[in-house]
Each structure stands twice: as C-alpha cells, then as structure tokens.
Amino acid sequence: MKIDIRTQGFELTAGLQAHTERRIQFALDWARHDIHTIKLNFSDINGPRGGDDKRCHLRIPMPHMRDVIIEDTAADLYLAVDRAIDRAARTLERRLSRQREFGPALSLAAYE
DSSP states (O other): OEEEEEEESSOOOHHHHHHHHHHHHHHHGGGTTTOSEEEEEEEESSGGGOSSOEEEEEEEOOTTSOOEEEEEEESSHHHHHHHHHHHHHHHHHHHHHHHHHHOSOSOGGGGO
16 A cells, blocks of 8 residues: 655654554555555645644545545644544445445446
C-alpha cells in the first residue's frame, strides 16, 4: 500500500508523517489487498491567522467502485488526520462488504 502525502501552506514534519503512516497502517491494514494507493493532502486554509483551518483531504482510489474521499477540518491537524482515517476505514469496510455481498457493479455509471 503506497501512501502519498502532500502539503500546502506548510512543511510536512517527520512527526506528522510518522503519525499519519502509523494511523493508516493501524486502521486500514485489514484492507491492504484491496488498496493500492492512499493520497492525503494537508492544507492550512487561513494561513497564519489561526482557527479551525487545518484540512485533511484523503482519497483512496478503488477499482470498479467510486473512490473513497474523506475531508476533515480541525484546529489540530493530528485530530483531522485521525478523524479522516477513522471515517475512511468505516466507509471502506461498508463498501467492500457490499461488494462481497452483491458482487461487483456492472458499471461505474450507476454511481454517478
């Protein structure tokens, strides 16, 4: 599973990168055979003004399904990462269980 982390408006610290990779491994290791790439974009919406403005945008491309896209905003980026990864794990579990139960979708047009 490849983890692609990008930032806008600030530098990615080693601590944030390690925390994010550790949380992803913990929350999504059970789906490692279904996930090839996880893309995370971190941004600081308000810049130096402060406030609830740290955004974590998480995207998991899925073959034969819609991508799992989760976005969370908080004052603390670590909190936004934790919440986004938890929501992504629940969403991914729900989608994969539906796929196992009902089979793969006939086309992606049904999701649009």
